Amino acid sequence: MARIIAGVASSHVPAIGAAVDNGKTGEPYWKRVFSGFDKSKEWMAKAKPDVVIGVYNDHASAFSVELIPTFALGCAAEFPPADEGWGPRPVPVVKGHPELASHIAQSVILDEFDLTIVNKMEVDHGLTVPMNLIFGSPKEWPCPVIPLAVNVVMYPPPTGHRCFMLGRAIRKAVESYPEDLRVVIMGTGGMSHQISGPRAGLINSKFDKAFLDNLTKNPKKLARMPHVEYMREAGAEGIEMVMWHVMRGALDDKVNEVYRFYTVPASNTAVGHIILENKSRAGAGKHKRAAQR
């Protein structure tokens, strides 16, 4: 049986990708950001998942305003990096896991989540930046990644609670998959930021830190936060954080917070990152304490 062993969440700021692509990760400004992910890369190398489910959003790359799916699950064998206006990012093609992805689709649709199935899709920085942060810049990504694109560009995105419950349904789907696979689910986006309008530049560290605390300890209550509170407190684009609830919903109610990192700013955005392990995960605890901050 397949299992979800852990959840990872991370911001997906495009400028982080540009820093990777242009070899700027050693500059002091960027070092502050990247050094916060050193432990995550170590953790990932030890966790060695067989598959990652990457919950992210497209930014007018694969989807324009012609088609705005609320939840779109990538069931293809591969997902090339999208051209976001500067040519495609020089990162490896993301290899999917069509067997597990189609199994998840079948299961969660019958669980009343009306997913869109995507068999051809390019993926943008929303997915590939967090992959750089947790995997580094290998020639090939170390494992297949199933993209789950969530609309957070056009209001309203799905509610936090809906995202949380989809996480639950994904977990159930994974656990009914016959092959023994170790799966990590990744939520991306956020943290507080507003990049549009006269209030652009908004950052709210207090909100972000409370969000991280509650994500670990009070996830069900946190998932009930109304959209207007994200936008008011964490910026219009801070609403991306609803995607973290999909990750959290796929985990145990009680989890071990293995690692956390937070810094301001990366470009226009607060960067947040957290790793949560399922307590039920056997034999995963060895490096846990070492990584605690």
Add this chain to the structure above:
Amino acid sequence: MKRAQQDYDDIPGTFVFDAERSRRGYGINMFCMSLMKDENRKAFKANEAEYLKKFPLTPDQRDAILQRQYNRMLELGGNIYFTAKLGATDGHSFQHMAAVMTGATQEDYAKMMLAGGRSVEGNRSKSGADKSIKAKSKARKKSGSKRG
């Protein structure tokens, strides 16, 4: 038809790209999306007004695009991820656009971000409707902030 009031219209300095703006701004966003192709960028730059005729735009929307009024584009249904493509076509960094939208110089905007960004204090609400939220967050603080 007048825009229906929404709870988030109370947030200052913010144009939420909702379903209604998405409907109204379809032409703006499809125009911006077309700029992903180099040949289209060249055609637009060669004759902006002519190129815009290919898209369903109101006169207001067309003028906002031609005059690079980025906030007005958002108000009329443009979305930032789309309008950013227009900024990139003009050769501007995202930070330049952000500064323009906030009415700051790029240098001052960059300084503000390095210093931790724009504070939410005083920037939550046009009407003061956020008072209850503030009270709540104070109560949360009192109950003990657990971690730094």
